[in-house]
Amino acid sequence: xxxxxxxxxxxxxxxxxxxxxxxxxxxxxxxxxxxxxxxxxxxxxxxxxxxxxxxxxxxxxxxxxxxxxxxxxxxxxxxxxxxxxxxxxxxxxxxxxxxxxxxxxxxxxxxxxxxxxxxxxxxxxxxxxxxxxxxxxxxxxxxxxxxxxxxxxxxxxxxxxxxxxxxxxxxxxxxxxxxxxxxxxxxxxxxxxxxxxxxxxxxxxxxxxxxxxxxxxxxxxxxxx
Numbered sequence: 001x002x003x004x005x006x007x008x009x010x011x012x013x014x015x016x017x018x019x020x021x022x023x024x025x026x027x028x029x030x031x032x033x034x035x036x037x038x039x040x041x042x043x044x045x046x047x048x049x050x051x052x053x054x055x056x057x058x059x060x061x062x063x064x065x066x067x068x069x070x071x072x073x074x075x076x077x078x079x080x081x082x083x084x085x086x087x088x089x090x091x092x093x094x095x096x097x098x099x100x101x102x103x104x105x106x107x108x109x110x111x112x113x114x115x116x117x118x119x120x121x122x123x124x125x126x127x128x129x130x131x132x133x134x135x136x137x138x139x140x141x142x143x144x145x146x147x148x149x150x151x152x153x154x155x156x157x158x159x160x161x162x163x164x165x166x167x168x169x170x171x172x173x174x175x176x177x178x179x180x181x182x183x184x185x186x187x188x189x190x191x192x193x194x195x196x197x198x199x200x201x202x203x204x205x206x207x208x209x210x211x212x213x214x215x216x217x218x219x220x221x222x223x224x225x
Contacts, residue, residue, distance in 0.1 A: 032059075033068035040072045048072055063092045070102075079106055097127040104136065113140055124182075134186035135196065141179040148172045176203045194223055 032055040039048035052069050059065055070085035083106050089099040104119035120137040124130050152168045155161040183200055190196055201216035203209075 033064055036068055036072055040075055045076055063089065066092070079110060082106060095126060097123040097130060097133070100126065101130065101133045101136075104133065108136065108140055113143065116140055124185075128185070129189055131186040131189040134182040135190075138179040138182040138186065138199075141182070142175055145172060145175060148175075173207065176207055179203070180207075191219070192223060194220060197223070 032051070036048050036052050036055070039045075039051065049072075052065070052072060055065050056062075056069065066085055066088050070082050070089065073081040073085065083103060086099045086103045086106075089096070090103075100119045100123035104116045104123065107113075107119060108116035117137065117140055120133045120140065123133040124137065127133075148168050148171060152165055152172075155165050180200075180203055183196065183203070187193075187196055187200060197216050197220045201213060201220060204213035204216060
């Protein structure tokens, strides 16, 4: 419904007594946000930064502008500032899972897996059906998987190497079991994602979960055909 029609309906209900066309702070924030993002997309970063600074000074509590500045600085590659702004978004609404997820993504990309895990888990706690966070957390848990596999493949046949192989195999299995609940939860929402299904199929194979392995194999064949 157009905003003018919304206003007219509210006037009829008696909620408002003095109709007007004043621009609300949120609308003004949206307009400034769009102008800033257009400037940024054109590569006019200095103008975008200056306008955003002015807009934030005029509207220091407008969450739309905080998010807009975060999007702008992320595209500019200022990850530290992006992280700072996401923290401000959290201060506005600590129950919003999205900023936690975004901070997790930045932390993972910046080589801080501990922080990334913490924020992914918080996002999932607030939104249990959050497949992007679940997939990313699962992938983060499995980040050393190939390193372990390569080390296993490099071992010889000595007794010491066999003992080390068993320890590495147990470590890899532990990673699989830790990641599995998150990947399975993501699968519940993204049952048609071939990459996710392949990974689950591989994990089920390694953990000798034959029924689950067959299920993923059939699902993958169905999607590919």
